[in-house]
Amino acid sequence: MKKTQNQPLISIIVPAYNVEKFIGKCIESILAQTYQNFELIIVDDGSTDFTPEIIKLFANKNSKIKYFTQENTGVSAARNLGLDKTKGEYIMFVDGDDYIEPDTLEDSLAHLQKHNADVCIFNHQTIAWKNSKRYETPSSDVLDFEGYVCDAPKAFFDRMPVVWGKLFKNDDRLPHFNTSLKKGEDMLFLWEYYLSGAKIVFLNKVYYNYVQHQASCVHQADLLENAYSIMSADCTSKLFQFQRAPSMVKAYILNRYAQACINEVNRFYKNKKWPKSYRKAVGRFLIEHYSKELSFLPSYDDLRRLYLKQVFSFMDKIYKKEIEGDVETTTIFGVKFKRKITLKEVEDIYVKFLKKNKDKYEHDTYLLSDCLYEQAECIDAYSLFLYMRSRGMKAYYVILKSNPLYEKLLREGNIENIIVLPDTTKRICFYHFTYDILLKTKAIISSFGSHTINQDFFVHNAYWKYIFIQHGATFLKGSVFWTGYFERCKYDKILISSSLEKRLFQQYDFRNEDLIECAFPRWDLLPVKSAKKKKILVMFTWRCAPKENFDKSFYKKKILSLLQNEELDRFLQAHGIELYFALHHALFGARKIDFKTGYKHVVPINQVSEYIKECSLLITDFSSVAFDFMFQNKPVLFYLLDYNDPSLFYTDRKDMEQMHYKKYFIGNVFWNWNDTFEKLKYYVKHNFALEKELKEKYAKFFYYKRDIRKKLTDEIEKICSSNDKKIK
DSSP, X not given: OOOOTTOOOEEEEEEESSOTTTHHHHHHHHXXXXXXXXXXXXXXXXXXXXXXXXXXXXXXHOTTEEEEEEOSOOHHHHXXXXXXXXXXXXXXXXXXXOEEOTTHHHHHHHHHHHTTOSEEEEEEEEEEEETTEEEEEEOOOOOOOEEOGGGOOHHHHHSOOOSSSEEEEOSTTOOOOOTTOSSSHHHHHHHHHHHTTOOEEEEEEEEEEEEOOTTSGGGOTHHHHTTHHHHHHHHHHTOHHHHTSOHHHHHHHHHHHHHHHHHHHHHHOTTSOOOHHHHHHHHHHHHHTOOHHHHXXXXXXXXXXXXXXXXXXXXXXXXXXXXXXXXXXXXXXXXXXXXXXXXXXXXXHHHHHHHHHGGGSOOOEEEEEOOOOSSOOOOHHHHHHHHHHHTTOEEEEEEETTSHHHHHHHHHTOOTTEEEEOSOOOHHHHHHHHHHHHTTEEEEEESSOOTTSOHHHHHSSSSOEEEEOOSSOOTTOTHHHHTTSSOGGGOSEEEEOOHHHHHHHHHTTOOGGGEEESOOGGGGGSOSSOOOOSEEEEEEOOOOSOHHXXXXXXXXXXXXXXXXXXXXHHHHHHTTOEEEEEEOHHHHTTSOOXXXXXXXXXXXXXXXXXXXXXXXXXXXXXXXXXXXXXXXTOOEEEEOOOTTOTTXXXXXXXXXXXXXXXXXXXXXXXXXXXXXXXXXXXXXXXXTOOOHHHHHHHHHHOSOSSSHHHHHHHHHHHHHTOOOOOOO
8 A cells, every 4th residue: 555645643552571472473464564654662561581682673674663661560551651652643552472464554444434433343363372283263253333332232242352453543532551450451441442432333354363372461370369350340330431321331341341250260260269369359249230230141140150159169069960972961969860860869869968967067057038039028037037147146048039139138238148049949949059058057947938949858857947937927818728838747837926826727737836926027127106107008919810810800900990099099189198009929020910000109019018117007908918017006908809700719719708707806897999998088087096996906916016036036946956856
């Protein structure tokens, strides 16, 4: 290409450190460019080999080369010195051990100017040697994108975040490198540059040759211990431009940092223990940079999984699948199976292992869990877990990854002794993640029966007590007995909250020694004195009918008629009262039912406990939330919606019949809206105060109203002190 006056000057910056075997080819490739209006700035970073002598030989023969030296302070300082010495309108970075193709400058500049862009990104190939044989691997990154980082597809963020392989316009957007970083400095530089509003264009041709060798930075394992990738992520997150970026863009950037960490550990520590400092840094990264958007991205999720395997290194000891040849093998406690094995076989092996190791571990640990649904609020077992931890007891809490509580705990950095299960209900997943803890456990405490665990497995062994803190009072729901939900053989102990509940259990042959007479742990968190706020909560229980039946049911129509009742709206508005509606998670979460009410006060299902505290009256059919209101001496209106609904299950109808029979000592049971509305008006007129007779009934209903968690914990410790179970 012939030189003309209109050709802009390109500054090529080459940092060099101990690259005597490669620097000659690097310089020759630049001098051989078809575009000749460039300056070559080489900065020697204190090399101790023959690198300086080779550079001087070239510099003495070609005036385009400007040679600078510095003490060994790193590639960032070398590039910064080069940036300070540039005169060009455009800048390109080439590492001293790499080289470029002859038409790199000409084609990338033409492409950048054609699209009026600020940076042109071109492709590369990796050059490596193995057993004296050269291998060339072209990059598979092909991206047809022109625009700005906030509009870029995810594939853009997945590329190698390096400064070479690009032609930059030299303007105020171009930052300097962070000299405190020995690795990850390219990533910080690029994200700061892209987020400043630089227009990006791609040229999908291979112009850059990336040479891998033993002295390459990527092969320096000692850099891993200082967790420079994490430091780079921290610096990026503090950028003003980053904080103003869309949440998804921030998630993509941090996900790329997670991928960088995965690449590091796979290169240096695959199947090995990480350095303590690196493990700690990764844990902090996962907590501090967590967001809902990031949690769904694959690299972040994979890094979290790898980190958990480091923290809980015992995970692979129980269950691991591998491909050996074309055969899938399953290893359980060192026993290999080259066939599909059943869950029952897994549990049998597990029990044998427990028996074998029974005396090797001190049984001093409690394992707790609540309802393992995506949307359900975790509160009973979780509140007990917090109390046990405050008493210095060894307690662990199991939660599903997709549950909103997990997101909250991550934001707060409060995940100590939290066991996170993937979004699955496979039982082996529970055993896999709790293996080491189960060996030390003396009580498993659950507030909800779940397919995640095998109740027979938890009850029929000699290693722990299985204590069930039922998530809602059973007094109004006989169906839990009719369907076999409550059976003596399923639990060692069951928590009940009232003498009336005890009578019900006794009707189904439960003995006194099967029951713990206390109250629900969550009630300890309710205010001692409830303020009379002008707020009403509407929350009905769930129905077992499938969605198509539900959509046609009286139940749904009556809920809509209540929420869209104009007379009720006028009454509430006249008295300055707000109405909040919460749909049971079994409908709201699993069936994705849209009521299309347009009602502005819809309660997030994972925040119901806050509205239980805030609201002064509850309208329900027979939701167990009624007992939370009764515990606070707040009125409850039982509005039975759908007794004659043909879509009702038999057990639902039976529950409502039972509810009707009990109305004489619960009160406020109604079969139509007019009667319910009249009683609502009464309570509004009397500032939500209970009648004396009903207040006395509420007060007598519960065993305890103070220090519930202390009493329950003391009772659990007492139960666990005696081992009255025999090894099966």
